[in-house]
Amino acid sequence: MGLTRLIVNRFLFGLITLLAITLLISLALEALPGDFAEQRLGQSATPETIAAIREQLGLNKPVLVRYAEWLGNFLQGDMGISLSNSRPVAELLATRLGNTLFLAVASAIVAVPLALFLGIVAALYRESLLDKMISTITLAAISLPEFFIGYMLVALLAVNWQLFPAISSISDSMSLGEKIYASLLPIATLTFVIVAHMMRMTRAAIINLLQSPFIEMATLKGLKRSRIIVRHALPNALSPIINVIVLNLAYLVVGVVVVEVVFIYPGLGLLMIDSVTSRDLPIVQACILIFGATYITLNMLADILAIICNPRMRHPR
C-alpha cells in the first residue's frame, strides 16, 4: 500500500542526498585554505616535510580521484583510517557516537515528557498566571544562547554550591550512574534549550483544536476539561507535535557542539570540529554521514508518524 511505497521512496532519496553531501564536503574541504599536511605542521612546516606527508598519505592525487577511492572503500564497509593518527575511523567514531547518543537520549528522556506536560498544562489553564509563567520561563531559556545557560549552571551549581562536576569528561570505565551524574549539567542545559519549542507547539496545537466542533461536543457532554484535552484534543494534535519533537531530537544529535565545548563532553561534534580544522577528510566524511543520516532518518520518521497519526495524509490531493 501507499505507506510502504512512500517509505521506500523516501529511503532512496535519503541515500542520494547523503551521497551528494559527501561529495560536497570533499569539495568544500578542498576549497578551504591549507591542506592536511600544512595544517598538521602549522608554523613549523618546511616544503620537504609537507611533500613527504602528502606523498605518504596520497594527498597529491586530484580531489575527485581521492573521493572515488574513499567511496569505493566505504561501499565495501571500510571507512578508512584517520590521516592524523592512523587509527581506524570506525573505531574512533564508535566511542564518540556512543557518548553523543547517550547525551541525546538522556536529554530527550527528560525534555520530551516535560515539554508535553508543560504544554498540556499551559493549554489547560490558558491565559492564567501559570500559563504565562511557563511561557515566559521557557521562552527566556530558548532566547539565551546555550553556552550562557551552560556557564550559568556551572557557576551556580558546580562552582558556588559544588553539587555537580563542572566538566563532564565521561569515559568508558565509568558506571552508568557515574555517567549520568557527570552529565547532569549538560542534560539540564540541553533541556532548557529544547523544551520551549516543543512546549509551545503542544500548547498551540491543542488550543487550535479547542475551537473544533467535536471538542464543543465533548464539553457539552459534560466531560472534564483535562479529559477533553488529553483524550480528545491531544491525539488529534499529535502530528505537528511529533514533527517538532523529532526535529529537536535531531538537534540533540547534530547541534550540541557548543554544549560539548562548555562541558568538555567527548562527543561527535568536538571530533568533527577538530577534524575539519586539521582537514582530516575520512573523519569529517564519517561524521557528516552520521549527522546527515540522523537528520534524514528522523525527518522520515516524523513524516511517517504524522501519516500514521493522521490517515488523511495518505491520500494527498
Place this chain on the structure above:
Amino acid sequence: MNPKYHLEQAYKEGTISRREFLQRSALIGATVAVPGAMMAGAAKAEMKRGGVLRLGMGGGSTTDTIDPGTHTDSVGITIERSMRSYLTEVSPSGELIGEVAASWESKPGATDWTFELRNDIEFHDGQKLTANDVIYSINHHIREGSTSAVAGQMGKISEMKADGDHVLHITLSEGNADFPWLISDYHVSIFPENGGWETGVGSGPFSLVNYEPGVRAELKRNDNYFKEGRPYFDGLEVTVIADAAARDNALKTGQVDATNRVSQRTALLLDKAPGVSVHKVVGTKHYTVPMLTNIPPFDNVKVRQALRLAVDREALLKTVLGGHGEIGNDLPIGRRQEFYNTELPQREYDPDQAAFLLKEAGMSGLSVELSAADTAFDGAIDAAVLYAEHAKAAGINVNVIRESNDGYWSNVWQQKPWVMCYWSGRPTQDWMWTIAYEVGGAWNDNNWNNESFQSLLKQARVEVDPAKRKDMYWEMQRLHWEEGGTVVPLFAADLMGVSNKIQLPEVIGSDWELDGQRCSERWSFA
C-alpha cells in the same frame, strides 16, 4: 587590585626586598611562588610521594599522536615528556643538563660530538637503553621521507656511530656549538629500536596506560625511573579542555589540580578563588610583527625604523596582555637568556622621530597593510588595530587586514609583506636566529639579508669560546636592533592555575608551559 599581584610586581621591579616580599606575602596569607630566577639558592622544598596529578590543559586535539615527530602543541608535548626521555634537558633555571646523556664534548669546530650515556636506564618494558636506540630514535627525524617537524633542524647530522652500548659519536655537516641544546627539543625523544615509537614505550617518569587523543590521557608511575626518587606522583591524568573558562571552572571545583593557559582576562578572578593561585612565568615566548624586507616599502631601512618607533609597547602590554608579560626591544631573545645584549637602550614610542625618518626617506604619509588573525596569538587583531592607532600620530596609515584563522601559517605568514606572528622562542641565541633569521632558513619570515649579521651567525655557531661568542651575539643583536625587519613589541607570560594542594619547586622552568612541560616529574602534592 589583588594585593598578591601588587607584591609580586613590586618584588620583580626591585622596590621591595626578597625578605620583605616573603614577610608581606605571609601577612596577606597568600601562597606565592617567588618569581623564578630570583629564588636561586633558597632552601629545598619538601617533595612528597603519592597521589595522581590531574592536569586540565588547552592545546590538545583529536589529531594528536604519539609519533614524536608530530607534536605542535602543549598536550602532546607534556605526554611526550612524561613517557619518554631525552639526551639533554633544560633545567628549571635555564642551564643545559644531561638526562640520558651523562656528559658530552666536542672537538674544536663543533662538528664532532661524543655523548656518554648513562648505563642504568631501562625502558618501560625492561629493555636496556643503548646508544643504538638513540641512533634509531634520531633517525626517525632525519631519514629519507621523514615527516617530522624537526627534519630540517636535525638535518645537519651527517653520521651517527655507536661505540659500545653507552658511547655515541655524532658528526655534523656544519659545526654547531649549541648542538647539545638542539637535541633537548621536545620532538627528539628516545624510544627502543626494538618496538619503535608506535608502542609508546619509553624510559620516562610515567608510562602510557590509556590515551584518547583530544580527550584524555592516563599514565602511571614508572617505578623503575632512573632519576632517584622521581617522579613524586603515582600517576598522571591529562584532560584536554580547549575552553579557557571551562579550565578555570575545573580548577575551582577541584576536578583538576593544575591548568595551563589561564586567560589574561580572568587571571585576577581565578587567583582570588579559594584554594587556587595563578602563577606567571615570563620566558622566551614573544610576539613579532615581521616585515618582508625584500618587498617595498620594507626594503627601506628608514621605513623599518619608523615602524618600530610607531608603536606604544607599554599600551600593547596593558591592553593585549593585561600586563602579563614584558615589553620587547625588537630582539627575539629573552632578557634572561645567555648573551643578551644589555647595553641596547629600550626602544620607546616616538612618533615624531618616526615621522622625521619617513620624511628623510621621502616617504611621508606612508600607507602600509598589516595582516592579522588571532591564530598568530590571542589578541593579534586588537594589537594590529592599536598599532594602527599609534602609527597615526607619526602620519603613517596602517591598514589592518583581517585574515582567516584557517590556513594562516600557509597563506599569510611568510607570504604577505607585514603580518602578526608569535614565536615560542628557543633556549639559545643560535637556535632562534637560525630558524627565523638566517637567509635560506625554512621559517625565515623577514628575509633580512645583512651580510655582517649573516656571517657573524655562522662564525658564532662554531665558536666554542664563550667570551668571543658573547661579542658576536652582542654585535648581531645591535645590528638587528638597528636595521632588522622584525618588530618585537611583546614578551608574553605563561599563566598557569595551580591548586594549593600542589607543592611547586622553588624554581619553575620558563622554557615551556607548566614548568618546561615537565611538571609531572618536578611537582608533588604538598
